[in-house]
Amino acid sequence: MRNKLYPSYFAWGTILLYLVFFVVPGVMGFYYSFTDWNSYSDEINFIGFDNFKEMFSPDENYVDFIVNTLNFTVSTVVLKTALGLAFALALNEGIRMKGFHRVMIFMPAIVPMLVVGLIFKSVLNPATGLLNETLRFLGLGFLAQKWLVDAAWAFKSIIAVDTWKGVGYIMIILLAGLQSISKTYYEAAEIDGASAWGRFIHITIPLLMPALVVTTVLNLLHGLKVFEVVYVLTNGGPGWSTDVLYTVIFKEFSMGRYGVGTALSSLLFLVMTVAGYFVIRLMSRQGEEH
Amino acid sequence: MTKRLKRGWTLTAALLTTMLVVAACGGGSGATTENGGAANEPAAATPAANEPAAEPSTGKKDVTLTYIASQGWIKDAEMELAKKFEEETGIRIDYQIVPADQYFNVLKTKLNAKEGPDIFGGQSGISEVTLNYNVEQNAVDLSGEEWTQREDPLSLEQVTVNGKIYALTIWDTANSFVVTYNKKIFESLGLSVPKTYEEFKALSLKILESGVTPIYEPIADGWHHVLWFAEPGPRYDEVTPGLYDDLNANKKKFADDPTMLNALAQLKEMYDLGFFGDNTFSDTGADTATKLASGEFAMALANQSIVNDVEAIGGELKATDFGYFVIPIADNQIYYIHPGGPSKFIYSGSEHIEEAKQYFAYLAKQESLQYMIDNDPTITNLNFPGLKDKYTPAQKELFEMYPKKGTDIQNYVNYVNPQWMDIGKDIAAMFGGAAQPADVLSTIDKRRADMAQVAKDPNW
Numbered sequence: 001m002r003n004k005l006y007p008s009y010f011a012w013g014t015i016l017l018y019l020v021f022f023v024v025p026g027v028m029g030f031y032y033s034f035t036d037w038n039s040y041s042d043e044i045n046f047i048g049f050d051n052f053k054e055m056f057s058p059d060e061n062y063v064d065f066i067v068n069t070l071n072f073t074v075s076t077v078v079l080k081t082a083l084g085l086a087f088a089l090a091l092n093e094g095i096r097m098k099g100f101h102r103v104m105i106f107m108p109a110i111v112p113m114l115v116v117g118l119i120f121k122s123v124l125n126p127a128t129g130l131l132n133e134t135l136r137f138l139g140l141g142f143l144a145q146k147w148l149v150d151a152a153w154a155f156k157s158i159i160a161v162d163t164w165k166g167v168g169y170i171m172i173i174l175l176a177g178l179q180s181i182s183k184t185y186y187e188a189a190e191i192d193g194a195s196a197w198g199r200f201i202h203i204t205i206p207l208l209m210p211a212l213v214v215t216t217v218l219n220l221l222h223g224l225k226v227f228e229v230v231y232v233l234t235n236g237g238p239g240w241s242t243d244v245l246y247t248v249i250f251k252e253f254s255m256g257r258y259g260v261g262t263a264l265s266s267l268l269f270l271v272m273t274v275a276g277y278f279v280i281r282l283m284s285r286q287g288e289e290h
Numbered sequence: 291m292t293k294r295l296k297r298g299w300t301l302t303a304a305l306l307t308t309m310l311v312v313a314a315c316g317g318g319s320g321a322t323t324e325n326g327g328a329a330n331e332p333a334a335a336t337p338a339a340n341e342p343a344a345e346p347s348t349g350k351k352d353v354t355l356t357y358i359a360s361q362g363w364i365k366d367a368e369m370e371l372a373k374k375f376e377e378e379t380g381i382r383i384d385y386q387i388v389p390a391d392q393y394f395n396v397l398k399t400k401l402n403a404k405e406g407p408d409i410f411g412g413q414s415g416i417s418e419v420t421l422n423y424n425v426e427q428n429a430v431d432l433s434g435e436e437w438t439q440r441e442d443p444l445s446l447e448q449v450t451v452n453g454k455i456y457a458l459t460i461w462d463t464a465n466s467f468v469v470t471y472n473k474k475i476f477e478s479l480g481l482s483v484p485k486t487y488e489e490f491k492a493l494s495l496k497i498l499e500s501g502v503t504p505i506y507e508p509i510a511d512g513w514h515h516v517l518w519f520a521e522p523g524p525r526y527d528e529v530t531p532g533l534y535d536d537l538n539a540n541k542k543k544f545a546d547d548p549t550m551l552n553a554l555a556q557l558k559e560m561y562d563l564g565f566f567g568d569n570t571f572s573d574t575g576a577d578t579a580t581k582l583a584s585g586e587f588a589m590a591l592a593n594q595s596i597v598n599d600v601e602a603i604g605g606e607l608k609a610t611d612f613g614y615f616v617i618p619i620a621d622n623q624i625y626y627i628h629p630g631g632p633s634k635f636i637y638s639g640s641e642h643i644e645e646a647k648q649y650f651a652y653l654a655k656q657e658s659l660q661y662m663i664d665n666d667p668t669i670t671n672l673n674f675p676g677l678k679d680k681y682t683p684a685q686k687e688l689f690e691m692y693p694k695k696g697t698d699i700q701n702y703v704n705y706v707n708p709q710w711m712d713i714g715k716d717i718a719a720m721f722g723g724a725a726q727p728a729d730v731l732s733t734i735d736k737r738r739a740d741m742a743q744v745a746k747d748p749n750w
Contacts, residue, residue, distance in 0.1 A: 038744055039401075039402050039424060040421065040424055040744050040745060041744070041746070059736060125572055126568070126569050126572055127568070127569045127572065146569070146571065146572070148572065149509075149510070149569075149571030149572045150571070150722075151722045151724065231392075235391055235392065235512070236715070237512070237571075237715060237718055238509075238571055238718045238719070238721075238722050239715050239716070239718045239719025239720075239721075239722050239724050239725070240715055240719055240724075241719070241722070241724065250395065250399075251395060253399065253402065254394070254395040254396075254398040254399045254402065255398065256398065256402050256424070257744075258402075
C-alpha cells in the first residue's frame with residue numbers, strides 16, 4: 001500500500017512557532033553572551049569572549065560553581081538511579097501492601113520543591129530540627145550535625161533532599177520498564193540454570209536500558225539546571241559553598257548583568273547538550289551490545 | 291458546505307465569541323484592578339472593595355496597590371494606617387513581604403523584567419538607589435510632593451539623584467544598630483561597658499565562662515553580620531583621615547586599609563571564640579527579642595527599639611534592664627548616624643502612580659507620623675520635624691555617652707550597600723575558613739570596580 005503524503009504547509013505553523021519562541025530567543029541569547037548588556041545602560045557593546053574569560057578567570061569563583069553543579073549532577077544521577085532501581089525491583093515483586101508503598105515513595109515527587117525546601121529547612125535546623133532532636137532522643141546525639149549551615153554538610157544535605165524528592169519519579173519509570181519485560185525470558189533463563197544475579201545482569205539490565213536511558217538523561221538535565229532546592233535550603237550558603245550555576249545565573253540577572261547571565265546560560269546549554277548526547281549514545285550502545 | 295463543516299464553523303464562531311466575552315470581562319481583573327469608570331462616576335458610600343457595582347459618590351476608587359518590601363521594613367502601625375487609608379479612599383494596599391535574604395534578588399528580577407509592583411521598598415543611599423534600583427528609570431520623581439518640604443534634608447539627600455527626589459523615607463531616627471546588653475548579666479559578673487576591642491573580648495570571655503552565650507548573631511538572614519564590619523566605618527575614617535573620600539575617588543582600596551583588615555580579623559576571632567554560639571548560622575533576626583528575653587544571650591547587635599519587643603514578650607526582663615554601647619571593633623567609640631533607611635519608591639511602570647502618591651501623602655501627614663510613633667513599639671522618633679519622640683533614658687544615656695558621631699560606611703562610600711548581601715556571604719565564608727579577612731576586602735574592591743565600570747564612574 002502506498003503511503004499517503006501530506007502537504008508540507010501543514011507543518012509551517014508549528015515550525016514558525018518553534019522559530020519564534022525557541023530558535024530566535026536562543027540565537028539572540030547566544031549573541032548577547034558576547035556583549036556587555038546590563039540594566040544600567042542603554043548601550044549594548046560587543047565585547048568578544050570577555051564574559052567567558054571572566055568565568056574562567058582565577059579571580060572569580062565561577063569554576064567552583066561549575067564544579068558544584070557537576071558534583072550535584074553526578075551524585076543525584078547515581079543515587080536516584082540506584083535507589084529508584086532498588087525500589088522498582090522490590091515493588092515489582094509480590095510483596096504485601098505493594099500499592100501503598102508505591103504511593104508513599106512516589107508522593108514526594110508531587111510536592112512542590114518550595115514546600116519541600118521549607119519543610120526540610122525546619123527538619124534540618126541544627127538546634128530545633130526534627131532530625132537532630134530525634135537523634136538526641138535516641139541517644140545518638142553525636143550524629144547530630146549542622147546540616148544546612150556547615151559547609152561540610154550543606155551540599156550533602158541538598159543532595160539528600162533532592163534524592164528524596166526525585167527517587168519516586170524514577171522508580172515509576174523503571175517500574176513501567178520492568179513490567180514491560182516478558183516473563184518468558186526469565187523462565188527460559190531459569191530452565192538454563194541462570195542465577196538470580198545472572199538474570200538481573202543479562203536480562204533485566206539490557207531490557208531495562210531504554211527506561212534507564214530516559215531516567216539518566218532526565219536526572220542529568222535536572223541536575224545541571226538545579227535551582228529551587230539550593231535556593232530555598234541554603235541560598236548558596238554558607239558563604240558561597242553551595243552555589244550552583246543556576247543560582248549564580250539568577251543572581252547575575254537580578255543584578256542586571258544580562259551579558260554575563262546569558263554567557264553562563266549559553267555555557268550551561270552547551271554542557272547540557274554535550275552531556276545529554278554522550279549519555280544517550282553511550283547507554284544506547286551498551287543496550288545494543290547486550 | 292456539508293452539515294459537518296457547517297457545525298464546525300458554528301462551533302468555532304461560538305468558541306471565538308466566548309473567548310472575546312471572557313477576555314473583555316477579564317480585562318480589569320488583575321491584582322491591581324481599577325473599577326471601570328470609577329474615576330469619573332459617583333462612588334460608593336460604603337466600603338466597596340469587593341462590590342464595585344455599588345460604587346456611589348464619595349470619590350472612592352477600587353484600586354489595589356501592590357507594595358513589595360523586605361521583612362521588617364513595614365511596621366505594624368503603617369499597616370494599620372493603610373487600613374484607615376483604604377476606609378477613606380477605597381485604595382487598598384496589598385503588602386508582599388519577602389524574606390530579607392531573598393528580597394533584593396526578587397525585587398531586582400521584577401524591576402529588570404519590567405514587571406515591578408506599584409510600590410517597592412528599597413534602602414536609601416546614593417549608590418544604592420542608582421545602582422541597585424536604577425531609580426531614574428524605575429521610579430517616579432517625587433520632588434513636587436508636599437512632604438519633601440518637611441522631611442529631614444539628610445534623609446532626602448539619600449534618595450536624590452540629579453536633583454530629583456525618588457522616595458519617601460519614614461524611618462526611626464534612632465535606627466542605628468548598637469550592642470544591646472543585659473544589665474543584670476553585666477552587673478552579676480561585674481562587667482562595664484567596653485571602650486576597646488580587648489575589653490569587649492575580655493568581658494565576652496567572662497560571660498562565656500559563666501555559661502551564657504555572649505552575643506546573639508543571626509547570620510541566617512544574610513545581612514545582619516555585615517553590620518559588625520560596616521558600622522564602625524567612621525572609626526576607619528578617623529584612623530585614616532580622608533579614607534571615605536579617597537575610597538570614593540578610587541585613590542584607596544579596602545584591601546589597603548589596615549583598620550578594616552584588623553576589624554575583620556577581630557570579627558573572625560569573635561566567631562572562633564564562640565561568642566556567637568553554636569547555631570549562629572541558622573539563627574534568624576526574628577528571634578532576637580526572644581533570645582534576649584530568655585537570658586541565654588547577654589548581648590545582641592540590634593535596633594534600639596528591640597528592648598520594647600523583649601518587654602512585650604512578658605518575661606522577667608523589662609526594657610529598662612538593657613543598656614547600649616557602640617560596636618567596639620577596631621576600638622570604635624563613634625556613634626554612627628544612618629540618615630537613610632528603608633524607603634518607599636513608586637514604580638515608574640505602575641498604572642496607579644497618582645494613587646500611590648496619595649498613599650505617600652497620607653503616610654507623611656503629621657498626624658499619621660505621630661500615630662506611628664505612638665502606636666509602634668519599634669519607633670521612638672521619625673525623620674520629620676515637630677513630632678513628639680519617646681526616647682528612653684537608656685537611649686538618652688547612649689547619645690550622651692558617644693558625643694562623636696559619623697556617617698556609616700554604606701551611606702557614604704559608593705558601591706558598598708549594593709553588595710551588602712555579597713559581603714555577607716564573604717564574611718560567612720571567612721567564618722567557615724574558606725576565605726581570609728584580606729580575601730573579603732579584595733573581593734569587595736573587585737565588586738566595587740565592576741559596579742563603577744558599569745556606572746561609567748570617571749574615577750575608575
